[in-house]
Amino acid sequence: MPHNHDHEHSELSDIELRVRALETLLTDKGYIDPPALDALIETYETKVGPKNGAKVVAKAWADPDYRTRLMEDATAAIAELGFVGRQGEHMVAVENTDKAHNMVVCTLCSCYPWTVLGLPPVWYKSAPYRSRAVRDPRGVLAEFGVSLPEDVEIKVWDSTAEVRYLVVPERPQGTDGWSEENLADLVTRDSMIGTGLALDPAQKESAA
Amino acid sequence: MTLHDALKSTPRLPLDEDGGPVFEAPWQARVFAMTVQAHESGMFEWTEWAEALGKELAKDGDGSVETPGYYDRWLNAFETILRSKGVAGAGQLRELRQAWDAAARATPHGEPIELKR
Numbered sequence: 478m479p480h481n482h483d484h485e486h487s488e489l490s491d492i493e494l495r496v497r498a499l500e501t502l503l504t505d506k507g508y509i510d511p512p513a514l515d516a517l518i519e520t521y522e523t524k525v526g527p528k529n530g531a532k533v534v535a536k537a538w539a540d541p542d543y544r545t546r547l548m549e550d551a552t553a554a555i556a557e558l559g560f561v562g563r564q565g566e567h568m569v570a571v572e573n574t575d576k577a578h579n580m581v582v583c584t585l586c587s588c589y590p591w592t593v594l595g596l597p598p599v600w601y602k603s604a605p606y607r608s609r610a611v612r613d614p615r616g617v618l619a620e621f622g623v624s625l626p627e628d629v630e631i632k633v634w635d636s637t638a639e640v641r642y643l644v645v646p647e648r649p650q651g652t653d654g655w656s657e658e659n660l661a662d663l664v665t666r667d668s669m670i671g672t673g674l675a676l677d678p679a680q681k682e683s684a685a
Numbered sequence: 686m687t688l689h690d691a692l693k694s695t696p697r698l699p700l701d702e703d704g705g706p707v708f709e710a711p712w713q714a715r716v717f718a719m720t721v722q723a724h725e726s727g728m729f730e731w732t733e734w735a736e737a738l739g740k741e742l743a744k745d746g747d748g749s750v751e752t753p754g755y756y757d758r759w760l761n762a763f764e765t766i767l768r769s770k771g772v773a774g775a776g777q778l779r780e781l782r783q784a785w786d787a788a789a790r791a792t793p794h795g796e797p798i799e800l801k802r
Contacts, residue, residue, distance in 0.1 A: 487792040489785060495760060496712045498781035499719060501800060502773055509722040517718040521706060 529560040530593040530643055531664035534675075535657040537570075538648040548572060551643060560593060568593065569634075572645040573671075577630045580618070580671030581642045582610045593643060594669055611635075621672045634671075644668065646675040691724070691731040696739045699755060713756040720763055728770055737769075738762045 489497065503509040533555055537544040547554040551570040571579040610617045614631040618624070625631070634642045646668040652660060667673030692698055692706060699707050708714045724731055741762035742755075767773035784800055792798045 487789045487798050489789045489798065492757070492760065493712055494782040494785050495764070495778070496716050496719075497785045497800075498778050499763065499767070499773070500715065501781050501785070502777060503719060503723060503767075506772060508726045508728055508772070509719055514715070514718050514722060517721065518714045521708065521714050521718075 528661065528664070528666070529555075529558070530666070530669045531661040532558060532657070533560070533593070533643065534645055534664045534669065535660035537645055538652075538660055539655075539657045544645075547645070555593060555643075567640050568643055569640055570643045570645050571632070571634060573647045575629070575647070577632055578618075578625055578671065579632045579634060579642070579644045580610060580614060581634045581636060581644060582607045593641075594666055618672065621667070623672070623674060644671040646671075646673075649675050649677045651678050691721070694731065694735055696735055696742055697755065708756070710756075713759075716756060716760050716763060720759070723763075723767075728772065729766060734762075734766065737766045741765065 500509065500511070500514070504511055533547065536558070537547050543554065543557075546557070547570045551568040554570075555568055573579055606617065611633055614633050615625070618631070636642055646664065648660075649663055652663070663676040663678070665673055665676060668675045692700065706714075706717060708717065720734065723729065724734060729737075738759060741758045744758070764773065764778065768775065784802075785798070788800050789798050
């Protein structure tokens with residue numbers, strides 16, 4: 478389990494430092510209210526970056542050769558589709574099966590692969606999520622409405638500055654013969670973090 | 686002026702098909718939302734903001750949406766308007782950046798970065 482990087486410190490890019498400095502100043506002076514700011518940002522959550530990761534997952538479901546390449550070298554396989562991280566991050570794909578469910582924690586600084594996954598959810602930044610996800614992943618998943626059979630092992634992956642994870646959720650039943658485009662619509666951001674499952678086709682109908 | 690009208694009157698703002706803003710990175714959504722809130726709290730009129738942003742965009746390149754760095758210039762313009770309104774001195778911002786940088790370096794990877802003051 479990759480939890481042995483406690484010696485590493487966090488880092489913020491120059492631009493993140495500028496944005497945080499502004500936020501602190503404007504909060505101190507009463508011009509902005511951080512909870513209201515988070516709420517506003519949450520409404521744009523899905524607007525950050527295209528759902529590149531969903532296309533990657535859909536292709537892996539539909540194309541066994543691509544799936545093999547993705548599991549062997551996710552960085553290269555994702556780059557095949559034209560999605561390249563800004564800082565050349567190393568991506569690792571971890572696959573859910575009926576025996577194992579993967580979830581990713583640690584998205585607090587620049588280690589979140591937003592070029593693939595889009596904007597991290599606001600709740601993701603909270604300290605309790607990360608510490609609880611490590612200690613009680615089943616409990617955290619239950620809060621997200623995901624209950625897994627007892628015999629499914631839950632693996633928790635902690636991103637680092639060097640390695641970021643993409644969860645490949647299980648392909649939903651009843652999607653035989655679907656196009657990659659339709660499959661991609663079933664792949665939610667949360668399913669690629671591991672705090673959700675891919676939508677089942679019936680859910681998609683009702684959401685549409 | 687509604688937010689929707691404000692967005693429409695913002696020079697070259699990248700929008701999706703529903704007329705909402707799109708971002709390429711989380712910090713861009715943050716600086717966008719801060720600008721909206723600063724306006725809503727009465728710091729400046731949105732027309733003033735549009736003008737300030739337009740000036741910054743005119744500085745380099747063709748300023749098209751495709752040009753990387755739309756929100757880099759947005760951030761420059763936001764810092765400039767805060768200075769001209771007397772809200773943020775350059776020294777204040779520099780100190781806060783240094784404080785955040787120090788806080789990040791003192792924070793183990795994976796822990797939330799907090800400014801201790």
